[in-house]
Amino acid sequence: MMYYEMTGFMPKHPDGQERPDIRFPDHSNAWLLLDFDGSLVEIADRPDGVDVPDRVQALLDRAQERLDGRVALVSGRSVESLEHFLPGFRGSIVGTHGAELRIDGTRSRAVEWDEATVSRLQRVVADFAALRPEFLVEPKPSGVVLHYRQAEELGALALHFMEALSQAAEGFRLQPALMAYEIKPEGVGKDAGIKRLLGDDRHVPIYAGDDLTDEPALGLVRERGGVSIKIGQCETVAEHRLAGPSQLLDHLERWLG
The missing domain is CATH 3.40.50.1000 (HAD superfamily/HAD-like)
Structure with missing residues (x-):
């Protein structure tokens, strides 16, 4: 599955x-x-x-x-x-x-969202994804997306990482998507x-x-x-x-x- x-x-x-x-x-x-x-x-x-x-x-x-x-x-x-x-x-x-x-x-x-937090999130996700070239990072104006379309078996790893990161970022939350996870502002x-x-x-x-x-x-x-x-x-x-x-x-x- x-x-x-x-x-x-x-x-x-x-x-x-x-x-x-x-x-x-x-x-x-x-x-x-x-x-x-x-x-x-x-x-x-x-x-x-x-x-x-x-x-x-x-x-x-x-x-x-x-x-x-x-x-x-x-x-x-x-x-x-x-x-x-x-x-x-x-x-x-x-x-x-x-x-x-x-x-x-x-x-x-x-x-509104905190620009400094968005920048930090994007840097951390980019560093994480650099460890596995199958991941693709998509920066957005208000957040960041981690795609795992090229390696569906890494979905659980992507979820655990992005979930932990979103919980550490006040005012942001995790959004599951089709073979991707996004951190975006609450509301x-x-x-x-x-x-x-x-x-x-x-x-x-x-x-x-x-x-x-x-x-x-x-x-x-x-x-x-x-x-x-x-x-x-x-x-x-x-x-x-x-x-x-x-x-x-x-x-x-x-x-x-």
């Missing part, structure tokens, strides 16, 4: 069967919120190795037009990283799991970021995500009577399930026309 399956990623439906009977709201009454890695684009071995198909930018452009700008990316990536991969995207961004926001082109912090989450973005907006939210970090957002959207879509086979609170990014793009393209 893979370690990520032992820590919350075991498929709930062993056959991986899709539940694609998605009924989207009318365009005039919809807010589209989309995760990036694993949802709009395929997961890459390295965060900087993602390939963004042309159809992704075309779809986002079409969504901006049809939904009168009610389109947002909601990602664990920083706002800067998303701007790099999608330089033509003009919608809102909930970045770094909700720690950062970009609304109407203006970046802001959704929460940060994609659900909280979406709440800050939408406020009292009564449009019907649509959210698609693939990771454990997307589950709170999927739950929030479902509570609001929206459309929740899980990408992949892992256990989820979402109402609908699609196999991968291509299937999500197919459904959204048909809906947007």
